[in-house]
Amino acid sequence: MSLAxxxxxxxxxxxxxxxxxxxxxxxxxxxxxxxxxxxxxAFQYGPTPGLPSLLESLGGFLEKKGLPVQKxxxxxxTGSQQGLSIVAKAFVDPGDRVLTEYPCFIxxxxxxxxxxxxxxxxxxxxxxxxxxxxxxEAARPDPAKFLYITPYFHNPAGMLYSSQRKRELVEALxxxxxxxxxxxxxxxxxxxxxxxxRLKPIKALDPEGIDVCYLGSFSKILGPGLRLGxxxxxxxxxxxxxxxxQSADACSPxxxxxxxxxxxxxxQIDSYIASVRQQYRLRASAMxxxxxxxxxxYVRWNEPKGGFYIWLTLPEGTxxxxxxxxxxxxxxxxxxGSTFDPEGRRTNAIRLSYCNNTPEEIERGIPIVASAxxxxxx
Amino acid sequence: MSLAxxxxxxxxxxxxxxxxxxxxxxxxxxxxxxxxxxxxxAFQYGPTPGLPSLLESLGGFLEKKGLPVQKxxxxxxTGSQQGLSIVAKAFVDPGDRVLTEYPCFIxxxxxxxxxxxxxxxxxxxxxxxxxxxxxxEAARPDPAKFLYITPYFHNPAGMLYSSQRKRELVEALxxxxxxxxxxxxxxxxxxxxxxxxRLKPIKALDPEGIDVCYLGSFSKILGPGLRLGxxxxxxxxxxxxxxxxQSADACSPxxxxxxxxxxxxxxQIDSYIASVRQQYRLRASAMxxxxxxxxxxYVRWNEPKGGFYIWLTLPEGTxxxxxxxxxxxxxxxxxxGSTFDPEGRRTNAIRLSYCNNTPEEIERGIPIVASAxxxxxx
Numbered sequence: 001m002s003l004a005x006x007x008x009x010x011x012x013x014x015x016x017x018x019x020x021x022x023x024x025x026x027x028x029x030x031x032x033x034x035x036x037x038x039x040x041x042a043f044q045y046g047p048t049p050g051l052p053s054l055l056e057s058l059g060g061f062l063e064k065k066g067l068p069v070q071k072x073x074x075x076x077x078t079g080s081q082q083g084l085s086i087v088a089k090a091f092v093d094p095g096d097r098v099l100t101e102y103p104c105f106i107x108x109x110x111x112x113x114x115x116x117x118x119x120x121x122x123x124x125x126x127x128x129x130x131x132x133x134x135x136x137e138a139a140r141p142d143p144a145k146f147l148y149i150t151p152y153f154h155n156p157a158g159m160l161y162s163s164q165r166k167r168e169l170v171e172a173l174x175x176x177x178x179x180x181x182x183x184x185x186x187x188x189x190x191x192x193x194x195x196x197x198r199l200k201p202i203k204a205l206d207p208e209g210i211d212v213c214y215l216g217s218f219s220k221i222l223g224p225g226l227r228l229g230x231x232x233x234x235x236x237x238x239x240x241x242x243x244x245x246q247s248a249d250a251c252s253p254x255x256x257x258x259x260x261x262x263x264x265x266x267x268q269i270d271s272y273i274a275s276v277r278q279q280y281r282l283r284a285s286a287m288x289x290x291x292x293x294x295x296x297x298y299v300r301w302n303e304p305k306g307g308f309y310i311w312l313t314l315p316e317g318t319x320x321x322x323x324x325x326x327x328x329x330x331x332x333x334x335x336x337g338s339t340f341d342p343e344g345r346r347t348n349a350i351r352l353s354y355c356n357n358t359p360e361e362i363e364r365g366i367p368i369v370a371s372a373x374x375x376x377x378x
Numbered sequence: 379m380s381l382a383x384x385x386x387x388x389x390x391x392x393x394x395x396x397x398x399x400x401x402x403x404x405x406x407x408x409x410x411x412x413x414x415x416x417x418x419x420a421f422q423y424g425p426t427p428g429l430p431s432l433l434e435s436l437g438g439f440l441e442k443k444g445l446p447v448q449k450x451x452x453x454x455x456t457g458s459q460q461g462l463s464i465v466a467k468a469f470v471d472p473g474d475r476v477l478t479e480y481p482c483f484i485x486x487x488x489x490x491x492x493x494x495x496x497x498x499x500x501x502x503x504x505x506x507x508x509x510x511x512x513x514x515e516a517a518r519p520d521p522a523k524f525l526y527i528t529p530y531f532h533n534p535a536g537m538l539y540s541s542q543r544k545r546e547l548v549e550a551l552x553x554x555x556x557x558x559x560x561x562x563x564x565x566x567x568x569x570x571x572x573x574x575x576r577l578k579p580i581k582a583l584d585p586e587g588i589d590v591c592y593l594g595s596f597s598k599i600l601g602p603g604l605r606l607g608x609x610x611x612x613x614x615x616x617x618x619x620x621x622x623x624q625s626a627d628a629c630s631p632x633x634x635x636x637x638x639x640x641x642x643x644x645x646q647i648d649s650y651i652a653s654v655r656q657q658y659r660l661r662a663s664a665m666x667x668x669x670x671x672x673x674x675x676y677v678r679w680n681e682p683k684g685g686f687y688i689w690l691t692l693p694e695g696t697x698x699x700x701x702x703x704x705x706x707x708x709x710x711x712x713x714x715g716s717t718f719d720p721e722g723r724r725t726n727a728i729r730l731s732y733c734n735n736t737p738e739e740i741e742r743g744i745p746i747v748a749s750a751x752x753x754x755x756x
Contacts, residue, residue, distance in 0.1 A: 041397065042402075043397070078456050079628055222421075225424065227632075246488060247488035253456075
């Protein structure tokens with residue numbers, strides 16, 4: 001049994017929604033209410049790009065975010081992990097460079113590596129990617145195959161790109177022949193109305209001179225166990241991706257596509273997102289309050305604005321693995337920052353997830369993390 | 379709308395189970411009867427190799443077929459198409475040769491090509507693979523990366539390997555360092571008790587000196603829309619495959635894994651397989667009766683013993699695409715043989731599926747196929 005699933009351990013490790021938040025009864029009732037033909041279709045193969053009815057309802061959902069659904073093509077993927085794997089395969093030949101953030105989502109690192117990519121990590125601060133470094137990379141004579149970013153409640157860094165930083169990023173890429181992979185798995189989980197302008201996808205700005213592939217997921221707004229994500233891409237890229245998906249798994253599960261479609265068409269997705277947003281805000285507040293109270297001043301972190309994560313930056317040279325050992329002795333587990341470094345070198349950071357804990361567990365757990373930090377860093 | 383889904387056309391094209399055969403009500407009732415914790419887990423991420431409970435129940439199901447589950451490792455895949463894609467990625471570097479049958483399942487051709495394989499097709503007759511040709515290939519100094527076969531109610535050739543041919547195949551591979559990929563998607567759909575000995579998987583013989591990877595699927599014994607298959611492989615191969623799956627889609631859908639597990643543990647899988655076996659036997663009999671009555675003598679085909687398909691071999695030089703045109707004019711569609719030729723050259727064959735038609739539709743459709751053949755071949 002892994003530490004993270006031991007009942008005597010408080011886990012701030014996983015990026016999993018809380019099991020108690022899933023709309024189990026609602027989905028059962030929705031499925032029961034479908035006509036026989038639709039329920040039978042749930043057991044059958046579907047088209048490789050996804051069930052037409054879901055593509056339509058999801059298309060409407062994405063258009064409400066301002067995304068250019070009509071000018072692009074939409075594909076259902078088996079989780080957004082498959083979206084990453086397909087995009088990597090579409091763009092990368094072994095040895096090609098791709099640009100990512102540091103820190104970077106580990107699923108993306110795995111997918112890009114699996115396609116043979118050489119990963120070039122560019123650091124982020126609390127407003128987004130380091131633009132000076134991006135400009136240097138973009139100016140190289142052999143351009144990278146794409147830039148991958150998760151600008152909205154970043155995993156693991158927790159931060160939200162500023163509108164200004166997004167504009168600078170677009171300018172740095174324009175005309176450079178470097179497609180942008182924009183991963184928006186957490187954008188619906190905002191905590192404050194005033195941040196909504198910053199959540200507008202770059203894909204929705206439809207910037208000229210850049211191919212933008214937009215990835216999203218039902219994992220955080222319905223359930224990861226359905227394994228449903230999506231890819232919105234320009235037609236020429238989409239066509240390549242469809243062939244890759246065909247050979248990867250023929251089609252995503254019709255069963256869960258039928259469920260997701262019913263969930264969207266019933267309108268329950270909106271009320272469900274509103275309710276989990278509220279839950280995650282409570283959890284984030286509890287963790288932020290604990291950190292404010294207990295952390296030594298030399299630890300940098302930023303108040304979460306949405307999503308699942310808080311990222312702690314420790315003094316240069318700190319070995320977060322040492323802190324983790326002490327935290328486990330105290331009964332708390334988390335993920336160390338080097339996990340999210342494509343080069344595995346930066347050791348002075350910690351990712352804390354608040355998504356899967358009650359506020360009470362968080363209040364008990366944070367002093368243990370703080371104490372472990374003091375033990376190692378003084 | 380594709381021809382195959384037009385209501386005025388009788389389609390012998392698809393390899394899809396009949397929608398009316400799916401156990402829709404049974405699965406709904408099973409899911410409703412599960413405890414809350416299990417239903418919540420259906421919405422959550424699961425381990426990459428599959429939900430432990432399903433691995434256990436499926437392991438028991440496979441052990442009843444004599445498969446060496448304990449000596450190997452079992453992994454759930456997102457349909458057996460993902461199993462093919464993973465195996466290809468595990469073994470093949472671009473330019474490597476792999477051996478397949480001719481004709482060959484098109485999903486396998488797509489997956490192997492996607493990994494960069496050069497496909498070497500070896501013909502099958504009504505007893506299995508051409509062993510002389512296999513021996514020549516196996517003796518080459520640079521051995522192929524694997525041999526892929528579908529010995530049980532072959533798609534598209536419909537045939538069932540003889541026990542003798544399987545033994546010869548094993549002898550030809552032993553000590554040659556060519557792993558065997560044995561795809562058994564249809565083996566449960568046998569029509570005659572006396573064929574059961576021939577259905578024993580090569581993997582169950584546990585032959586020395588060959589690595590055998592055994593692929594299977596819930597697609598034909600529950601529903602393809604669940605996207606659940608499996609891979610039983612020696613530990614060293616399994617480990618490589620697990621990493622590949624991790625980056626491909628993190629895990630297969632927990633939702634449908636929970637369903638498949640409940641379906642197996644309730645024992646309903648056995649009664650369900652028995653009932654669809656009976657249905658497909660009726661359909662196969664109707665098609666065989668029609669072919670016996672209507673086909674000219676120069677068309678070779680073999681009485682189906684199980685599975686979904688009958689394969690017609692036309693006189694050398696016949697262009698089956700011409701026959702298809704006439705058949706469509708008459709109101710029937712099917713798939714021409716060149717689709718299943720990795721080299722796309724052999725044009726004198728036709729695949730007829732009986733899985734998705736009532737006996738009445740089959741009785742109406744077969745004379746139209748026969749008439750189209752006579753129009754082209756005389």
